[in-house]
Amino acid sequence: MTSPPSPAVRRAVADAHRREWARVLAATVRVTRDLDLAEECVQDAYEAALGAWTRGGVPDRPGAWLTTAARHNALDVLRRAAKLRSKQHLLVEPATEPDPPGDPVVRDDRLRLVFLCCHPALAAEARIALTLRLVCGVPTADIAKALLVPVPTAAARITRAKKKIVAAGVPFRLPSAADLPDRLDAVLTVIHLLYTTGHTAPAGPALTRDDIAVRALDLARLLLDLMPDEREAKGLLALLLADHARRATRTAADGRLLPLEEQDRSAWDRKAIAEAHGLVVSALRGAGTPGRFALQAAIALLHATAPAYADTDWEQILVLYDELLRIWPSPVVALNRSVAVAMVHGPAAALPEIEDLERDERLAAYHYLPAVKADLLRRLGRTPQAAAAYERAIALTANGAERAFLTRRLADLA
Template sequence: MDQPAAVRGRVDALWHIEGARIVAALARVTGDVGLAEDAAQDAVADALVAWSRTGIPRNPGAWITTVAKRRAIDRWRRAGLLQDRYELLARGIQDEAAPEWDPLPDDVLRLLFTACHPVLSTEAQIALTLRVVGSLSTEEIARLFLVPVATVQQRIVRSRKTLAAARVPFEPPEPNEWTPRLRGVLHVIYLMFTEGYAATTGETWTRPALAAEALRIGRILTGLIPRVPEAHALVALMEFSASRFAARSGPDGGPVLLADQDRTRWDRAQIERGRASLARADRLAGGLGRARGSYALQAAIAECHATAARADDTDWPRIVVLYEALARISPGPVVELNRAVAVSMATGPEAGLAIVNGLEGTLSGSHLLPSVRAELLARLGRTDEARAEFTTAARLAKNLREREVLQRRAASL
């Protein structure tokens, strides 16, 4: 690999791991989320040029943060706001010297709550926050939402303009102001973890650092809002899912399907943490199974997998019931597709295929529908049809590792 390509890879990896913290640190200094992201992106562009000449510095994150602060000052100077901003910086330094109680002590969590301001629509909150907190590209966000890239770009641009017009400061809301933002905050954490658990694009199957950051934020949040059931349920879901990371990839980095995973490599301590979090969510909701929300139902499904000693021991009938409950409160084609898989395992591939066929026309442009249909057709012995569906799924898959698996499955039939 030549040096510019190596630098590009290192910068991309750094941005995915530390991008949110860099933007959050800049937003704390500048008081402006949009400016913070712009300055950080300018600094990343500078890094690509400078590091190709001089090499990667010892502390690349600090380098980008320092350059980004200079970029922010340059923008203030051009806008004629430099003196005012210097005064703001001075006040910030004084505040840091004598810190007061902060209801949101983590900068990334503070950034999350700022971007989920109620002046924005839920869709705009989530798109903006995935961009600035999750460090996801517009293409990755579009894949998560199954919408065009242009739609995501418009949402982000409009949300930044709305925050600027409303003069929303980068400061923690008081706890009594958290409720209108909480739904968006939880959903962004969920989507960050989802992208880390199974990357929608790129050359790696998982992004463990992104998933770990989502789990870290979720754990902090449950300490701040200890009586919100769905916050604990979301942490439970992430704990169960993260417990399988060591077994989800093979020696070549390719995906290992759930049924084929070495369950001795699952993190049992993490599974127990997940069970404890789910039990607490149920207690807070009024008892086991009562008023379970979307995250609690998904966590209960994950618990069924986590507690099965072997794949054959999985309680598929219970998982079907849980997916039916999930479909009632959070209906959508992905939930139905997962229900089809569960039904196929509980009662046979014919029943699952009937559900999948009923989803025709949904999930346009996604590999998910043809890949599930292919597996069910293969189990039914309809080899030619299965091969064609695997080939279609491979063509639509944006993640290189997932595409390779689908291509191998097509070739093996």
């Protein structure tokens, strides 16, 4: 009778999934030239690890074990495939697609696969959804929340992207230096959305998923190492650093979410904030309009460097939001800008902007919209309407810490 996996083995497999998934998938894709098949083979390898590591112990190099198992799975499937003859060359040498000559441009396996999946032959939304799902392991439901679309829409984008790769004959090889600029914006967006799903988990009892946030920070740093002159790569890393610097103060000891005005600023990571400051200065310097990540980083830095919440330079933040909304007309940016409007001109000035955003279908399930509206109504003394908005926000919120915070705010109205 086979022994069930021990907690130690389960932890080892989970840790290997967090650390090695992208590397194992990258190696397997080069065998299969088929993303669906590669994903299935890698999943089977992780499932097999539970039993094999229970019987023989956790290997010294879990990633190498998983890569070997996944590639063997792939070759077995190809041998059994009905179109064996068309796949015959894959059985001779697994990595048959030649990479560009010389040293690889992108040395890190995880970042390579991000660039590979962000191929310009795919629509921008499809690239982002596919990469988040395959490379980063983000659940489809969380991708849908991040992209402000229904879950079936996100799933369809991933499926269409896989089919388009096959139909268009997109080669599964490492990108050359000439390929990188066309893929940069999608790569930046993927890393930012990955961080967002870790900074505030879309669902579950905990506010954050630190392992995902740290993974995104690692990728942002690798991207800047790869493209050190790119202003937006600097801006992205600065944005993530400025936000991550206050991770230890976002919840109280009992798990309660603490809004920005209640956080202990003396506990913020000053080294990370200083690094973000240097990056922002560099990203804003130079000819032309700064990009969306540089502007977001500048906003985050104004929050991070204010000595106290009352000292926040909301006027400058509003100026930056005006520019950000001009170059990136996103409904989420418009919502965030309305908060700055309320701080500069009062909640009554911001409320009409919120009511305009309520007509935007993209924000129909975005819980921050009714949450912001509820706060504005509370500050205006319109208690019944504020309560209704809080109830709407609570109904849309799947994160336990945020839900508890909104529930307390609703109770305080009474």
